Amino acid sequence: MNIITDKSQCCGCSACVQRCPKQCISMYEDEEGFLYPVVDGQRCINCGLCKKMCPVINQRESREPLKVYASKNKNEKVRQSSSSGGVFSLLVENIIRQDGIAFGAYFNKNYEVIHDSVETLVDAVVFCGSKYVQSNINNSFSKAEQYLKQGRMVLFSGTQCQIAGLRLYLGKEYDNLLTVEVVCHGVPSPKIWREYMDCLHIDKRKVTNILFKDKSSGWRGYSFSVVGENSTLLFSEKAEKNKYMMAFYQNLTLRPSCYSCPAKGGKSHADITLADYWGIENINSAFNDNVGVSMVCCNSEKGMNILKKISDSMNLIETDFNASVPFNTSIVRSTLMPIGRNDFWLKYKKEGIGVLMALKSDRPSLIKRIFNRIVSR
Ligand SMILES: Cc1cc2nc3c(=O)[nH]c(=O)nc-3n(C[C@H](O)[C@H](O)[C@H](O)COP(=O)(O)OP(=O)(O)OC[C@H]3O[C@@H](n4cnc5c(N)ncnc54)[C@H](O)[C@@H]3O)c2cc1C
Ligand code: SF4
Ligand code: SF4
Ligand code: SF4
Incomplete structure (x- = not known):
């Protein structure tokens, strides 16, 4: 049984790994360095417990604080x-x-x-x-x-x-x-x-x-x-x-x-x-x-x-x-995926950590910020 087919659908909480009665799920690091569950199909008995544990599959209702x-x-x-x-x-x-x-x-x-x-x-x-x-x-x-x-x-x-x-x-x-x-x-x-x-x-x-x-x-x-x-x-x-x-x-x-x-x-x-x-x-x-x-x-x-x-x-x-x-x-709200994410990881896979060390600040300079403030007024 596959637990995930799309990486954006796994937050890496390991609930599935820890609950599997056959202990046949292991977490492996992918190229980006995040852990994902991989099932050993030989030992899996298709009991479905892993999917019942998953907070992505089983999202609960939103609540406001008391x-x-x-x-x-x-x-x-x-x-x-x-x-x-x-x-x-x-x-x-x-x-x-x-x-x-x-x-x-x-x-x-x-x-x-x-x-x-x-x-x-x-x-x-x-x-x-x-x-x-x-x-x-x-x-x-x-x-x-x-x-x-x-x-x-x-x-x-x-x-x-x-x-x-x-x-x-x-x-x-x-x-x-x-x-x-x-x-x-x-x-x-x-x-x-x-x-x-x-x-x-x-x-x-x-x-x-x-x-x-x-x-x-x-x-x-x-x-x-x-x-x-x-x-x-x-x-x-x-x-x-x-x-x-x-x-x-x-x-x-x-x-x-x-x-x-x-x-x-x-x-x-x-x-x-x-x-x-x-x-x-x-x-x-x-x-x-x-x-x-x-x-x-x-x-x-x-x-x-x-x-x-x-x-x-x-x-x-x-x-x-x-x-x-x-x-x-x-x-309450998820972060938007930046346009540059794919590019960042493509370069990382080719060039390694140098891509991080070459990053430039996306904060506008002080002069630019003052200019923007004057224009917006
Ligand atoms: C990755 C990350 C991103 C965050 N982003 C925001 C944000 O966008 N907006 C915001 O308002 N607050 C954010 N926070 C929360 C905020 O920085 C404080 O942790 C929180 O307000 C508690 O602060 P404190 O002063 O009470 O205690 P602190 O002593 O500062 O926090 C300690 C608590 O944080 C937990 N903790 C620390 N690192 C991690 C980690 N990597 N994974 C899980 N738990 C961790 C510890 O187990 C402990 O429970 C973020 C925290 C983390 C870990
Ligand atoms: S943003 Fe959501 S999915 Fe990502 S670590 Fe925080 S709680 Fe988990
Ligand atoms: S279906 Fe059952 S045995 Fe198979 S991986 Fe999931 S929890 Fe483990
Ligand atoms: S329970 Fe769901 S979110 Fe957590 S590691 Fe397993 S598949 Fe990923």
């Missing part, structure tokens, strides 16, 4: 090292203090992005900050299921499609599960990430962290930084000038499924949705600072309850969902 908040973790150090307002760290802390387990994305020692679990607050720091690379979910769904069956509290965080995949994989509601999705406009290729890292010629053994969103010069206008011992910067560049980030923001290196996302707009049925609160300055200018504000959508009673529990550790204001979405359409 309540939406703009929030900032009161711990400034944590907020500074998080990508938005640092709310995720508070959620994890709450679960671990209840003797629970938290799943999320972290860097392994080769700086590949992997999904796994932690049980202690010390270990949980690995989840802090967005890694702009598709994470390899591995067997996280089946591990989470085992913990849930043991009655442990489980927080599972991931992109919207990973949460949709987990919920289908589990196939039932668990009172001891809290699902937290991070809004994403798309995930870049792990292969491009590996090759980009090689281009930097940095000894990975000397790296202690990589910050895709280093906010030391602000939440807006942030940098991409590679950090070494004693917080020394081994490499740092404004995101708008960094080739890897340029390709990400020009949407050239995203997984094909991200241009027709199966899980946006509340379709994953996650308990909580986290996003950058872009546009907060238009909604509540006093709340805006340049350190990072999270948008927190509570989509279920469970989500509401946990937010109440952590609310003393945050500065929090209730906001209006519909007024906020126009400033961050990734919450």
Whole structure:
């Protein structure tokens, strides 16, 4: 049995692989560096379970959140090292203090992005900050299921499609599960990430962290930084000038499924949705600072309850969902595939990573921006 015939119809969540009773599905990396399931036809018994797990085939109805908040973790150090307002760290802390387990994305020692679990607050720091690379979910769904069956509290965080995949994989509601999705406009290729890292010629053994969103010069206008011992910067560049980030923001290196996302707009049925609160300055200018504000959508009673529990550790204001979405359409709408995507990958297949390193910024220059503003007035 073939699970997919069109790559844009697979978000790589691995739910099918983890549920197959014959364990005859494996994930293989394609030329663009994304993982796709391949079935061993000899061992497949045509039970159809894989298709029942698939969040692309089995899309659920859209839902609007029950309540939406703009929030900032009161711990400034944590907020500074998080990508938005640092709310995720508070959620994890709450679960671990209840003797629970938290799943999320972290860097392994080769700086590949992997999904796994932690049980202690010390270990949980690995989840802090967005890694702009598709994470390899591995067997996280089946591990989470085992913990849930043991009655442990489980927080599972991931992109919207990973949460949709987990919920289908589990196939039932668990009172001891809290699902937290991070809004994403798309995930870049792990292969491009590996090759980009090689281009930097940095000894990975000397790296202690990589910050895709280093906010030391602000939440807006942030940098991409590679950090070494004693917080020394081994490499740092404004995101708008960094080739890897340029390709990400020009949407050239995203997984094909991200241009027709199966899980946006509340379709994953996650308990909580986290996003950058872009546009907060238009909604509540006093709340805006340049350190990072999270948008927190509570989509279920469970989500509401946990937010109440952590609310003393945050500065929090209730906001209006519909007024906020126009400033961050990734919450509900897929990214448009750019005209240059095909060309980018054709050149990559011929010339390799040089095509990324030769990219030019598509941001208009300051002079051009001022000119455009005058003309539009
Ligand atoms: C690839 C990607 C694209 C994003 N694009 C947008 C966007 O367009 N608009 C927007 O508003 N927000 C986007 N975000 C979300 C945003 O950057 C923050 O992650 C989110 O607001 C939570 O921030 P925080 O400060 O609460 O916690 P943080 O500490 O910044 O976030 C940590 C959480 O992010 C998870 N995470 C990190 N990297 C990955 C990954 N590769 N795959 C799955 N989970 C991951 C961790 O497991 C943890 O749950 C994106 C995130 C990612 C990973
Ligand atoms: S049909 Fe059943 S046995 Fe075959 S790949 Fe799918 S889940 Fe596995
Ligand atoms: S989206 Fe997930 S479940 Fe569906 S085919 Fe791809 S890996 Fe399998
Ligand atoms: S845009 Fe959609 S399909 Fe792509 S990683 Fe994000 S949630 Fe998954």
